Amino acid sequence: MTLIFSGIQPTGNLQLGNYLGALKNWVTLQHDYECIYCVVDLHAVTVWQEPKELASNTREVTAGLLASGLDPRKNIIFNQSQVAQHAELAWIFSCVARLGWLNRMTQFKEKAGKKQENASVGLYAYPSLMAADILIYKATHVPVGEDQKQHLELTRDVAQKFNNDFGIEFFPLPEPLILGHATRVMSLRDGTKKMSKSDLSEASRINLTDTPDEIAHKIRKAKTDSDTLPGTPKGLENRPEAANLFGIFAALSDLSLEEVCMKFDGAEFSKFKKELTELAVVVLGPIGKEMARLVSDPGYLDKVLADGSERARNIAAPVLKDVYDIVGLLRSDNLD
Numbered sequence: 340m341t342l343i344f345s346g347i348q349p350t351g352n353l354q355l356g357n358y359l360g361a362l363k364n365w366v367t368l369q370h371d372y373e374c375i376y377c378v379v380d381l382h383a384v385t386v387w388q389e390p391k392e393l394a395s396n397t398r399e400v401t402a403g404l405l406a407s408g409l410d411p412r413k414n415i416i417f418n419q420s421q422v423a424q425h426a427e428l429a430w431i432f433s434c435v436a437r438l439g440w441l442n443r444m445t446q447f448k449e450k451a452g453k454k455q456e457n458a459s460v461g462l463y464a465y466p467s468l469m470a471a472d473i474l475i476y477k478a479t480h481v482p483v484g485e486d487q488k489q490h491l492e493l494t495r496d497v498a499q500k501f502n503n504d505f506g507i508e509f510f511p512l513p514e515p516l517i518l519g520h521a522t523r524v525m526s527l528r529d530g531t532k533k534m535s536k537s538d539l540s541e542a543s544r545i546n547l548t549d550t551p552d553e554i555a556h557k558i559r560k561a562k563t564d565s566d567t568l569p570g571t572p573k574g575l576e577n578r579p580e581a582a583n584l585f586g587i588f589a590a591l592s593d594l595s596l597e598e599v600c601m602k603f604d605g606a607e608f609s610k611f612k613k614e615l616t617e618l619a620v621v622v623l624g625p626i627g628k629e630m631a632r633l634v635s636d637p638g639y640l641d642k643v644l645a646d647g648s649e650r651a652r653n654i655a656a657p658v659l660k661d662v663y664d665i666v667g668l669l670r671s672d673n674l675d
């Protein structure tokens with residue numbers, strides 16, 4: 340059986356990388372599979388979050404999932420902290436994962452920066468919580484952007500070691516699903532840096548809530564090179580900014596990279612940017628509008644999350660009970 344799980348942090352604005360690397364693919368998958376999508380607020384607090392902002396960001400990201408086209412009846416959509424089993428399984432996994440494994444995680448190194456001694460213990464242990472998010476549902480496939488591949492490998496290692504240690508085929512080894520033409524959307528200001536919610540430069544990213552004018556302005560200002568546009572993807576090699584913008588065009592239009600190259604063969608960047616702006620406004624405009632509408636109705640969003648959390652708990656609780664039995668943790672409900 341295929342079961343899809345993925346998560347997204349409620350930290351600041353949703354940006355184009357989130358949409359193309361994750362949300363757009365989640366929307367496609369909902370038509371063919373059972374899917375569970377989680378707003379991972381417990382992951383967010385691994386770095387400081389203003390409490391009031393965290394609550395409103397959780398609602399805003401939920402609005403982003405719905406506005407992108409996820410149906411809350413078809414999928415389970417919820418926020419992580421409402422399902423305590425995630426944190427409980429994460430503790431067990433912190434005892435399964437090895438220090439050596441976590442020491443290799445590049446996201447920790449990037450986020451902790453030079454002051455590793457000052458990073459929270461939670462930021463370091465983050466991958467064992469992520470493994471718990473996925474495995475508490477025994478999910479088999481995880482649609483993510485490329486940056487999460489290493490965490491998925493660690494999830495598989497945790498599942499494998501748990502199964503080996505306890506001599507039972509209990510957890511599946513989940514596969515990453517890295518889909519689409521824009522699995523790693525880069526900053527508009529620097530084609531070698533990932534587009535990110537946390538980049539200090541607003542001009543580096545397109546937010547799902549940007550107005551058409553803002554989108555146009557950011558694309559116009561996006562860094563390019565001085566060559567004309569190539570007729571084949573090979574001509575994008577060693578041109579990180581051009582490759583990034585072409586990848587974005589392909590992903591937004593559902594054309595292949597070859598088709599996009601053919602379309603703009605020999606053209607100037609200005610023509611390309613004009614068409615990219617039009618495309619981005621057509622795709623993102625309605626999402627931004629719908630997000631704004633949903634955010635103005637927090638009661639509805641809270642209801643969606645409460646309902647999703649209850650459905651998630653119904654799956655997670657029996658799995659955690661089995662894990663406790665396997666590990667030998669005594670619970671009074673084992674004594675019946």
Ligand code: AMP
Binds near residue numbers: 359361484521533534
């Ligand atoms: P985060 O915002 O870190 O919680 O990421 C949520 C999802 O968006 C994950 O699947 C990431 O891999 C994906 N994602 C975030 N930034 C990018 C990007 N620049 N390009 C592609 N995918 C991304």
Ligand code: TRP
Binds near residue numbers: 345346347379382490
């Ligand atoms: N670590 C992911 C990110 O930063 C978010 C995340 C948390 C996640 N738990 C997950 C993604 C489980 C997929 C599956 O983007």
